Amino acid sequence: MNNVKSTFSIKDLENLTGIKAHTIRIWEKRYNLLQPERTDTNIRYYSLSNLQKLLNISYLNSNGYKISKIASLENNDIPKLVKEVAQNDRTHNHALDAFKLSMLNFDQKLFYDTYEGLMKEKSFSDMFYEDFIPLLSEIGLLWQTDTITPAHEHFLTSLIRQKILVNTEVIQSKNQVVSDKVFVLYLPDNEVHELGLMLINYEIISRGHQSIFLGQSVPLNSLKDLLNYYDDITFVSYFTVKPEKDQIDSYIKDFTTKILVKKSIKFWVLGRMLEEIDLNLLPQQITPFDSVKNLVKKL
Structure with missing residues (x-):
């Protein structure tokens, strides 16, 4: 049975990206940035690719790119631009979004790749305070609003627990x-x-x-x-x-x-x-x- 959550309400998108539902609707109508589908009862829902695109759009927008400029880009060029910006970005919003996507997809490789990228530029302790603690705080709110399931939360926290254990073992072997x-x-x-x-x-x-x-x-x-x-x-x-x-x-x-x-x-x-x-x-x-x-x- 596939447990990956692949469809999202507009409220889910708001919770996951921090972008208000009203703003998402405006971006849809004015710039055609997302293409939601509809249920038999005419209720909007969004795919995982819609979520990923919106996270990328939110990231670029928070880094000074106007929505009109982002809307003029080809779909394939948006993630490329995100990667370029992320190389010089120190806010690490992109890393938090990547961790959230890894959780939603139960994607261990994406979690490990994001983790390894952060470890190249900071200590494990700094990563925990600057990335994991804000992430866990967000995850708690997402769980409370039914945006994610307990399985998502357990998946993510188990990976973070593994990293704490590994790093603790390293310093135990070195420190007296x-x-x-x-x-x-x-x-x-x-x-x-x-x-x-x-x-x-x-x-x-x-x-x-x-x-x-x-x-x-x-x-x-x-x-x-x-x-x-x-x-x-x-x-x-x-x-x-x-x-x-x-x-x-x-x-x-x-x-x-x-x-x-x-x-x-x-x-x-x-x-x-x-x-x-x-x-x-x-x-x-x-x-x-x-x-x-x-x-x-x-x-």
């Missing part, structure tokens, strides 16, 4: 632990969104600190075991969907009572569930962060 700091990275029970935590693990190791990565869904009692091995620990966690709104206060209290038994034990935490609590009331040993980048600055 030169610090007495010990970081224990974990996600609470039933929390599985670990890409951010994996990047933090990469950053910790690259700075010569010891990192103990426990991963997804770790109960508090398992964390207590670490206290028997180290006196000075900084626990790091990411609260994306867990603990839930009505449980996060009690979770913080339990963590404080069971884990923060010494002043030398710290807890760094980030994630959108922190919005559900008053951060000013957190114990002194707990430090909240609003982004991975800001947490990494503290390492």
Whole structure:
């Protein structure tokens, strides 16, 4: 069975390209830039080639090319011009669009080619902050609006996870632990969104600190075991969907009572569930962060 999404509504195009549906319709009528088809009930729908063309048009337009100029180009010349512009472009909109197309097509080769192109000009850490984090943010919104399916999201995040693991292994083989700091990275029970935590693990190791990565869904009692091995620990966690709104206060209290038994034990935490609590009331040993980048600055 072919799972590739090959037809899109005008709302899908708006979500994927950032171009308003009203503008897309004007470009269709005035410049004949897209040729939508219609269902039996006369509803417009667009092909994957329409989407790809619109992404290219959006990219050129954002780089100073007028729609009238783009419309005068032959269809085959549009992607050629995009490639020329992309060679000197540092905004990387083109890379983000390529990653999105790789996801929609379940196209691993396009993902790898785009990734390798970016790696020639920047570090993996910079790529994650500048490309993957904005991409993942967009993907979350696309999933919420039913523009993509969970399968698309899982496909993309699994490829990003692979790249984090590969790059982490590289620095682990080269870097030696030169610090007495010990970081224990974990996600609470039933929390599985670990890409951010994996990047933090990469950053910790690259700075010569010891990192103990426990991963997804770790109960508090398992964390207590670490206290028997180290006196000075900084626990790091990411609260994306867990603990839930009505449980996060009690979770913080339990963590404080069971884990923060010494002043030398710290807890760094980030994630959108922190919005559900008053951060000013957190114990002194707990430090909240609003982004991975800001947490990494503290390492």
